[in-house]
Amino acid sequence: MIQAAYIHIPFCHQICHYCDFNKVFLKGQPVDDYLNYLEREMKNTLVNYPTSKLKTIFIGGGTPTSLNEKQLERLLSLIRFHLPFDVKDVEYTIEANPGDLTIEKLSVLKNGGINRLSVGVQSFNDELLKKIGRTHKADDVIRGIELTKQLGFQNVSIDLIYSLPNQTLQDFKDTLEKAFSLELQHFSAYSLIIEPKTVFYNLMRKGNLPLPSHETEAKMYELLMDEMEVNGYHQYEISNFSKEGYESRHNLTYWDNEDYFGFGAGAHSYVNGSRNANAGPLKKYMSLIDENGIPLVESHPVTDIEKMEEELFLGLRKADGVSLSTFEKKYGKKLLDVFGKQVMENTERGLLTTSEDRVFLTRQGKLLGNEVFQTFLTV
Numbered sequence: 001m002i003q004a005a006y007i008h009i010p011f012c013h014q015i016c017h018y019c020d021f022n023k024v025f026l027k028g029q030p031v032d033d034y035l036n037y038l039e040r041e042m043k044n045t046l047v048n049y050p051t052s053k054l055k056t057i058f059i060g061g062g063t064p065t066s067l068n069e070k071q072l073e074r075l076l077s078l079i080r081f082h083l084p085f086d087v088k089d090v091e092y093t094i095e096a097n098p099g100d101l102t103i104e105k106l107s108v109l110k111n112g113g114i115n116r117l118s119v120g121v122q123s124f125n126d127e128l129l130k131k132i133g134r135t136h137k138a139d140d141v142i143r144g145i146e147l148t149k150q151l152g153f154q155n156v157s158i159d160l161i162y163s164l165p166n167q168t169l170q171d172f173k174d175t176l177e178k179a180f181s182l183e184l185q186h187f188s189a190y191s192l193i194i195e196p197k198t199v200f201y202n203l204m205r206k207g208n209l210p211l212p213s214h215e216t217e218a219k220m221y222e223l224l225m226d227e228m229e230v231n232g233y234h235q236y237e238i239s240n241f242s243k244e245g246y247e248s249r250h251n252l253t254y255w256d257n258e259d260y261f262g263f264g265a266g267a268h269s270y271v272n273g274s275r276n277a278n279a280g281p282l283k284k285y286m287s288l289i290d291e292n293g294i295p296l297v298e299s300h301p302v303t304d305i306e307k308m309e310e311e312l313f314l315g316l317r318k319a320d321g322v323s324l325s326t327f328e329k330k331y332g333k334k335l336l337d338v339f340g341k342q343v344m345e346n347t348e349r350g351l352l353t354t355s356e357d358r359v360f361l362t363r364q365g366k367l368l369g370n371e372v373f374q375t376f377l378t379v
Contacts, residue, residue, distance in 0.1 A: 001052035008264030056250035065100035076112030101144030157186035185246040312376040321360025
């Protein structure tokens with residue numbers, strides 16, 4: 001039974017210089033029409049699957065909180081009507097911009113059943129925020145987080161990005177100190193990746209993007225791991241840290257290689273052994289729903305070997321790695337019979353280790369995670 005759903009809201013007030021997600025400027029967009037089509041997609045999709053209580057729902061973007069209060073109410077209402085979940089058991093997350101954390105919008109979210117907020121902060125350096133195309137300032141974050149506490153949200157995460165243009169190790173340390181002062185439950189922190197078709201990509205091609213060195217980036221990541229531990233946040237995944245019991249259950253669905261629904265323009269899903277993709281452009285998304293009832297543009301039946309590769313590729317992101325017994329139960333083969341060579345070579349390099357039932361990354365392995373993951377895609 002599928003127990004997770006992702007819902008994509010592609011609208012943004014501002015397009016950040018590093019972002020390559022499926023998004024459009026909010027102004028002049030058919031938001032209300034989009035919500036109607038989103039509802040149709042949900043209804044038409046769920047007809048084909050047995051209904052079970054969802055354990056996690058994640059509304060991402062884009063910027064879901066760029067919607068006005070009435071549109072947010074509509075969104076949460078249609079989700080509540082069509083998706084089966086128990087408000088007491090579900091982890092119900094929405095991504096938010098700091099500038100959208102108003103009393104009015106937070107009240108709508110609270111009343112609509114949202115119990116987890118993921119706030120896109122990225123940095124507490126106002127100059128850096130401006131450089132990366134963010135419109136909020138550090139003070140907006142502090143005010144917004146205070147409001148979330150006033151309204152009773154008890155599970156709040158913020159996203160941070162390091163290795164930003166001209167960023168120093170000291171600057172990242174300052175950002176971490178300010179983040180810890182907010183006394184939140186969860187942090188996600190990612191190294192900047194330059195993606196094609198972004199402002200930063202174009203700047204880099206012209207030689208106008210002064211990024212920190214790889215050595216400095218590695219020091220920032222080590223600083224991140226050390227400071228999180230000192231401040232009581234355990235690293236349960238390469239880029240994610242939480243207080244005990246506040247791990248992102250939704251993201252663990254991905255890393256555990258489990259099924260999930262994906263609704264909305266550009267959303268992806270993994271159901272019944274197939275990885276599927278929806279049309280990204282709004283007009284295409286809507287026209288496909290008119291024509292076929294669903295907006296699917298790609299469906300890839302995952303082969304058995306691909307499933308096993310993904311189990312390692314995704315599972316090794318987790319601090320506790322991949323379970324040997326779970327692997328054998330899911331695929332009918334022993335992990336070391338399939339990937340023994342890769343495990344041995346990465347262990348000899350000091351990047352992997354095995355303890356009882358699990359294979360997982362060492363500290364050095366976390367620094368070179370992508371190298372390790374790639375070795376499991378060549379079986």
